[in-house]
Amino acid sequence: MRISEASSKSGLSADTIRFYEKTGLVPAIARGPDGLRRFSPENVEWLTLLYWLRKTGMPMQEMQHFALLYRQGAQTLPQRRAVLLEHEKRLRRRRDDLDRCADVLAVKLAAYDRIEGDQP
Amino acid sequence: MRISEASSKSGLSADTIRFYEKTGLVPAIARGPDGLRRFSPENVEWLTLLYWLRKTGMPMQEMQHFALLYRQGAQTLPQRRAVLLEHEKRLRRRRDDLDRCADVLAVKLAAYDRIEGDQP
DNA sequence: ACTTGACCTGGAGTTGCTCCAGGCTCCTAA
DNA sequence: TTAGGAGCCTGGAGCAACTCCAGGTCAAGT
Numbered sequence A, B: 001m002r003i004s005e006a007s008s009k010s011g012l013s014a015d016t017i018r019f020y021e022k023t024g025l026v027p028a029i030a031r032g033p034d035g036l037r038r039f040s041p042e043n044v045e046w047l048t049l050l051y052w053l054r055k056t057g058m059p060m061q062e063m064q065h066f067a068l069l070y071r072q073g074a075q076t077l078p079q080r081r082a083v084l085l086e087h088e089k090r091l092r093r094r095r096d097d098l099d100r101c102a103d104v105l106a107v108k109l110a111a112y113d114r115i116e117g118d119q120p
Numbered sequence C: 001a002c003t004t005g006a007c008c009t010g011g012a013g014t015t016g017c018t019c020c021a022g023g024c025t026c027c028t029a030a
Numbered sequence D: 001t002t003a004g005g006a007g008c009c010t011g012g013a014g015c016a017a018c019t020c021c022a023g024g025t026c027a028a029g030t
Helices: A003-010 A014-022 A041-055 A060-071 A074-118 B003-010 B014-022 B041-055 B060-071 B074-118
Strands: none
Touching (some): A003 A014, A003 A041, A014 A041, A074 B041, A074 B074, B003 B014, B003 B041, B014 B041
């Protein structure tokens, strides 16, 4: 498939996909005889994973490392597992941040209520 | 108090606080006779709120708007409430993203298990 | 033959910080 | 009293991670 389909399936914009390819986050994508990129289902699966990792705050440096492991094949599975487990921890921390922010907002909104209530 | 204390209490770095002041996100901070910034408790409360809003993904444009309302005083409380309620929705969306990513990771990790299990 | 649409490349622009050079002022300690 | 250090100042450069754009190619439809 071509880049627009890969984009809508993975969630990444076409620009971002090209950018990721340039920076080595994505293995060089095969080209058709017309010179256009042709994405395999495996390519799209990889892009989709990157989409979720980025969206939930994995820095590009860490993704670069993960991409390197990916390119090195099956014997790096244990290391890749470690990266994903580490990211699970980050997800938990982020969720805690969201919860704490929700608390802060609740307090603020309650204060707004009191102030507005004071105004007759 | 001075900037380092405001920084440790709010969570924002001193650089970020100065940057926020420059861009109008924070009202101009009073200066002591030495020319250094002196933060009031109200300043710090505002900075702390900004810290949480930014950390959980409110874009600066929206914070600018919120800051403008804040500077306009108590009669903008209803609009400020609306901004915070909108942000609560964003928190929920972000949480959904985290959960979906957790699912993706779980699937990936299970796949890794299967592949590694295959290797005798 | 010509237009349309999807794609290409290289490079500039944007957001939201972060770091740094070079220079104040105040405090402490020799 | 003077030397050093800590903490702060400003203006500006640098960075991450995109995003947008100009200018061009190619394939297919009318």
